[in-house]
Amino acid sequence: MKINNYFFPFLFLLGLGCKVYYQPTSSAQQKYEVKASNQLDTISDIGKLLKPYRDSLSFTMNAVIGYATGKFEKAKPSGSLGNLVVDILMQQARKIDTNTYGAIYNYGGLRINQIPEGDITRGKIFELLPFDNELVLIEVNGKILTQWLQHIAKSGGWPVSIECSFYYDSLYNFQLQNDTIFIERENGDVEMSINRRTLDSNITYLIATNDYIANGGDNCDFLKGLKRKSTGKLIRDIVLDRMMFKPNLYPDDYQRIILQNPLQSK
């Protein structure tokens, strides 16, 4: 009987002790490069699932619609891939309104990093410009345009069809140079017409961009509510149409945005 007196509390304690907790003591890591050994596997369950999806896309998306005469790169402050997009938009915008001053596109709106030299498929343009964003023309006064360009400079540069240079200080405050000169580029792949102007805060400039940015996207709140002209044309369709008309694309990697820290350059 004496045993029982000790035994029950012991059982009780055992019951409490059943719950075991764990604490992490060490870690190890690895990363795997995912590389296809057999790209056309249609045997596995996932391969079987994907096949009809892939097949229904392949006819339109694998069609070659153009040719890159050289490599296009997405880069900051400027790169040939961004230059290509804004130049095509600029041409389209000028057809809609000859007063269009420039085209600006957000860096994050380009969704692939490069187009290699060679054939270009329709699918590649979908990958570059997957969003169903529309080309819009917005009326921006010189003050807001300066703010916009500073925002662009601060983020390291966006695709622009115009040229501008900035000085910045150690706190990354960007100032348009006093004698800022805008050089309008009409046609990035063939020629450019140079028209030097200084930005005037009282003048209204007509800028071509996408509706995502015009609606304040990528932290461009200052563009919200500006007077705008909708074009009803998707950015991607504008590029696809341009390639149907002129399939050869020529890379232009001219640096259109110049960011310099005068203290560092001295």
Place this chain on the structure above:
Amino acid sequence: MNQIIQPMYSVNRRKFIRQSAMSAGLLAVGQLPLDAFAKSTNKQELTILHTNDVHSRLDPFPMDGSKFQGMGGVLAREKIISSIRNETEQVLLLDSGDIFQGTPYFNKFQGKPEMQVMSMLKYDAATLGNHDFDNGIEGLANQLVHANFPFVNCNYDFTNTELENKIEPYTIIKKGKLKIGIFGVGIELQGLVPDKLFGNIQYHNPIENANKIAYFLKQKKRCDYIICLSHLGFEYKDNKVSDKILAKESEHIHLILGGHTHTFLDEPHKTKNRKNQEVIINQVGWAGIMLGRINIYFDNKEDYDYVSNFTAIEVKETSA
């Protein structure tokens, strides 16, 4: 670890640890009785596999001379994942958002094959990225029916939207004897996602909410390990909230698996939280080019420890 290790289909766990440890310069092999982990029931091991910003890349990049040609693709990912599942039991597979948008698959099928494939790969949980709202709240809600795994987010309020009750702040998953709390944090949608796409979703402070949930998972749910799936981004030049800032200001979070900035980290970033305990942050680029793996080794203890002393037994770094 700087070099990329090709998938090792038949590697055993000891070899894996040794290789990872040596190449990462993190563990001096022999300092820890690692072999004991496998034998003793007092030890537990968790293998965490993760992706982020896959952006509808179901197929590998085409062989067209571009930088990532031949890389990615769910079939190759499946092979790696299944070989890991064959070699070890307690595996978690997680994604940190931006599943959608980037290939014609999404333009044409609105995300259905992405969700189906992730379900077949047996993802355990995912969080939402900004591009997962590219077809609006309804567009996302429509595709969630094809996912057999939970989506977690704790700093978006979905009340009175189509997503109400479809996204949970957290999920708890048991693997073997381990209880793992997994929650999600999302990036500020205002200014990033068009207003009409995120509609009535209210954004709340991710750090406050993360700490609240982590505390809850730790104190109330008594989780052994707490993982934050984040789409905040790894780091920014300014003081915009990021995984690095979240980690520094956090408590109880062990691991942050991030996304958004498409950051290819050579190795997981290790930092300290506000209680000076270690937090691991990892991100594996984008497009499913990489699959991340983190193994966590656990020791048991009789009492639940309300204040983690993870740092007290932190693995020593070796310079040799």
